[in-house]
Amino acid sequence: MQKEEFIAIASKVSEGLATDQQKQLFLYHLGTFAKENPEWEKLDLGFRQQIEDEIKSDIRIQVFGEAKWKPKTTRLWPRIVAIAAAVAFIILGVYFFNYRNDKHLDIDNLVMQGVGPGKNGATLTLADGKKILLSDAVKGQLANEAGVSISKTEDGQVVYKVVGVRANEAGKNNTMTTARGEQWVLELPDGTRVWLNSASSLTYPAFFAKTGSRKVELTGEAYFAVAKDKLHQFIVKTKGQDVEVLGTHFNINAYPEEESVKTTLFEGRVKVSPFYTQGEALSEGEKATVLKPGEQSVLANNTIKVLPANTEQALAWKNGYFMFENENIKSIMREVSRWYDVDVIYQGNVEQKTIEGTVSKFxxxxxVLEMLESTKVVKFKINGKQIVVMPGKDNN
Structure with missing residues (x-):
């Protein structure tokens, strides 16, 4: 099958319009097209493994008749949709951008020399103030602090391992920081894994105490896969809220420059508690909220709203792509700035209209700018690592 044919079928699968025969063809050729493309190796290791497992296991069985095809109201269909989007639209570099009913494209030739995508990198600051640049650090042990071994694994993750006696008090704080254009994965001493997005930081103890809760503090965005421990609550402190869990998977977007803090739950249960002034009466929106899987809390002005979550969009950054859903250009360009380490300035009013689209982060x-400009909402001027954003033909 030619690449163009595969892309066309994958598009139908992702939109829910594919026939059973097209689903069969999609799954049959998926592995070949994915692994032959260099973009495949740039995706998160866990996400690649998930795709491989889906191909090898029940999806293939369901499609090829060894078991009955499940209706798309079960979990099977959403997983196929996610894989179709990730592989066809991301690994193969296919993209789509929609703006109202305008299908005409008018793309200027934008060239920005020397500005590639972000990469794996971070700085680890130890309790004594020592800084370790992780992109340059060799694999193996990085440090040994008060009975805790800190090492860098073969696949580039940072892992904490308690090698001494666990104390009643937590260890001194370490901080993992990603600059613009960096991302990183680390494993905390309790086995919790954290994916840290660009321009973010996580502060945590080198080891957790025997008693009490496990507390960390986040600025920016991170995905947490929390190790289950019913005796020790896991608490993430962010801008304006605490998120309390026992063991679950969730994402928090809490960048200082964003107007709201978004917490998206994928598995388990979490309690989101906004900060408030002691002694004041709380409105309904200011009280703690318990999320169920598939829900997202949005904290703004000290008030929480709970909405159905677009889980694919919430995890897009972790899985290797941008997904914009009715977002204004300034929100989009903040993501671009963080990942590509560029500065953005504006000339004229560019906030009136919204954009939808998906594109690989790599x-x-x-x-990315070509596709944004194709919507006619904006146009760009490039000066080195500075992007000037101006109104397009449809935003005047």
Whole structure:
């Protein structure tokens, strides 16, 4: 099958319009097209494994008749949709951008030399103030602090391991920081795994105490896969809220420059508690909220709203792509700035209209800008690592 044919079928699968025969063809050729493309190796290791497992296991069985095809109201269909989007639209570099009913494209030739996508990198600050640049650090042990071994694994993750006696008090704090254009994965001493997005930081003890809760503090965005421990609550402190869990999977977007803090739950249960002034009466929206899987809390002005979550969009950054859903250009450009380490300035009013679209994070910034400009909502001027955003034909 030619690449173009595969892309066309994958598009139908992702939109829920594919026939059973097209689903069969999609799954049959998925592994080949994925692994032959260099973009495949840039995706998160866990996400690649998930795709491989889906191909090898029940999806293939369901499609090829060894068991009955399940209706798309079960979990099977959403998983196929996610894989279709991740592989066809991301690994193969296919993209789509929709703006109202305008299908005409008018793309200027944008060239931005030397500005590629972000990469794995972070700085680890130890309790004594020592800083370790992780992108340059060799694999193996990085440090040994008060009975805790800190090492870098073969796949580039940082892992904490308690090698001494666990104390009643937590260890001194370490901080993992990603700059613009960096992302990193670490494993905390309790086995909790954290994916840290660009321009973010996580502060945590080198080891957790025997008693009490497990507390960390986040600025920016991270995905947490919390190790289950019914005796020790896991608490994430962010801008304006605490998130309390026992063991679950969730994502928090809490960048200082964003107007709201978004907490998206994928598995388990979490309690989201906004900060408030002691002694004041609380409104309904200011009280703690318990989320169920598939829900997202949005904290703004000290008030929480709970909405159905677009889980694919919430995890797009972790899985290797941008997904914009009715977002204004300034919100989009903040993501671009953080990942590509560029500065953005504005000329004129560019906030009136919204944009939808999906694109790989591992394309050069010029590709992303070309697609944004194709909507006619905006146009760009490039000066080195500075992007000037101006109103397009449909935003005047």
């Amino acid at each position: 394309k050069n910034v010029s590709t």
